Amino acid sequence: METPSVSSADRNPLLWKQAKARVGFKLHLRSYLVVNAGLWLLWAAMALLIHTPGRDGLFFPWPVFSSLGWGFGLAAHYFRVYSNGGSAETMIEQEYQKLASQQ
Template structure:
């Protein structure tokens, strides 16, 4: 008779699949945000150039949304593509340093 919740290997595989899907969704959301960022900021710079050519101010006001939104996008990129924790080699190296080897 099979176990009602599957074998531990199946559970680990399901957990890995869930984590992989979650990571892919985060990457997809980042790329969607990046595309929106590029399109909107390009549009803002076009508005700035057109208004400047028509006698408006040449103060580069689009820099503010570009930098503010860009900073948020950078944090999102770090959270999506950054490392989650330490590698085993880094942990072992730190343990050797602490023990004096």
């Protein structure tokens, strides 16, 4: 079953931009999950293979740096895409509407 496509003339440009931003975030999230899962699996495999008797199996979890660093960027991407438009123009418009309603 095919989904009906909307011609470019019938598209609302703001909704189209928001849809593209949301798909971009979902792709970013998928990349984050796949890459970080791979890094953690690599770390776990290395920890099992490079077991030193005196260290009791402790092996520094180096993927935490990529997970946290990239995670902060991913969180920022999420809030930019899913919060009230997130753009300066939208925030200015909202502030203007507040000021206009006060008069």
